[in-house]
Amino acid sequence: MSTTWDTVVREVLDHARRAAGGGAALALALRSADVGPESGTYSESAVSNWIKGRARPPADVVLAAASLYGLSLDARLGLAPEVEGEGAGDVAELRGALQRLEKLVYERLAPPTDDATFSTRDVRGVFPTRSEAQAAMPILRTLATSEHVDAMGLSLNALCQGVSDVTLAELVENGLALRCLFLDPNGAATAAREVEEEQPAGHLAELTRANMLAVARLRKRLSSEARGRVQVRTYDEPVRFNIARFDGARALVQPYLPRLRGLDAPTFLIEADDAHPHGLFPIFEAIFDETWERADVVSN
DSSP states (O other), rough: OOOOOHHHHHHHHHHHHHHTTHHHHHHHHHHTTTOOOOSSSSSHHHHHHHTTSSOOOHHHHHHHHHHTTTHHHHHHTTSOOOGGGGGOOHHHHHHHHHHHHHHHHHHHHHHOOTTTTTOOOEEEEESSSSHHHHHHHHHHHHHHHSSSEESSSOOHHHHHSOHHHEEEEEEEHTOOEEEEEEEOTTTHHHHHHHTTTOTTTTTTHHHHHHHHHHHHHHHHSHHHHHTTTTEEEOOOOOOEEEEEEETEEEEEEEOOOTTTOOGGSSSEEEEOOTTOOTHHHHHHHHHHHHHHHHEEEEEE
């Protein structure tokens, strides 16, 4: 086979998106062909994630897109000569090939193993500590390749201490949008966490204040337009997770455990995957979004 399945999928969906006139239009076309999630219609971001390879689309999406816009999957996979226009068949005909193509996908991308009955769903990586996660995914490189970053936790040390003010300001001026959600240093939840970590009273509170001042310093050095791309809020609730979400497509999630510092807790890399709409990514996405809505705005 001269071309991998992943490459073919991205090429077909990209061609279909352009032919449809955009991701939203393609999602509507799929819906008209009775292809879509239980909630109704795929989002434009879902289409974009498929094309960029951030998530794997369901097989019926690929089949329907190929049919709607006259694209031959067999030809692209090197299984048959290229067929133009109506020769690609209609949706019903292509759906008849669903089992064969799905088998091909799993053979190429996920060969069966003794553990095949177990699923990791949308979890892509597990690291024993946050330090090992940061070594595998350096914060600077991750920020430089992202457009939107949401960070929630206690003091947000990785973001505030792991990147210089000058570099972070340059990234924001070039379009990076940041939403920072700190645990309120004056709140009861911070005091409770200090007791749980067996830290001196006020230690974590002072660290959080220092990091919040670093973000305030960053905002002051930005242009008026870029300043609006950095938002800060605080929340006073039991701190359970450190969540860093990148472009709404992947997240690093770390639980806060008894007596352990954040650096010593296991960390999980989770990616949005429409094949697992009830996976872990939507859960942690909702935790951030709902906490952000309840949080207090910090204006300076």
